[in-house]
Amino acid sequence: MDERDAYEAEWEQGGSPSPDFCVVCGKQIDVPRARKYTCSPDCKRKMRNIIEARTKGQKRADKQKRRAALKTIEKAKPLHPDVKKKTSHLTECIAAARKAGMTYGQYMGTKYSRST
Numbered sequence: 001m002d003e004r005d006a007y008e009a010e011w012e013q014g015g016s017p018s019p020d021f022c023v024v025c026g027k028q029i030d031v032p033r034a035r036k037y038t039c040s041p042d043c044k045r046k047m048r049n050i051i052e053a054r055t056k057g058q059k060r061a062d063k064q065k066r067r068a069a070l071k072t073i074e075k076a077k078p079l080h081p082d083v084k085k086k087t088s089h090l091t092e093c094i095a096a097a098r099k100a101g102m103t104y105g106q107y108m109g110t111k112y113s114r115s116t
């Protein structure tokens with residue numbers, strides 16, 4: 001089985017190893033020169049399925065990892081970043097004073113003289 005794992009690793013890396021045994025069932029291949037990795041077309045199909053399933057599983061695992069990482073980042077963000085919305089009372093008074101063509105002091109003075 002060690003030989004098969006080594007073969008699969010080489011195969012996944014784009015290599016073309018030529019073992020003299022069937023990589024699926026381990027049966028000796030009579031003519032290794034033919035570069036058949038399996039003893040029969042059936043075993044060949046099985047071999048492809050095994051390797052493809054393994055690569056797909058790996059890709060899926062990577063995707064899930066990335067998604068989990070993104071979720072963690074989103075959680076770290078503040079949910080309601082509305083700090084900018086809040087304007088202080090002082091700022092409002094100054095703005096109102098400017099609208100009326102007065103300084104803040106003048107505005108506050110007229111405001112108090114009116115109310116008293």
Ligand SMILES: [Zn+2]
Nearest residue numbers: 022025039043
């Ligand atoms: Zn076989």
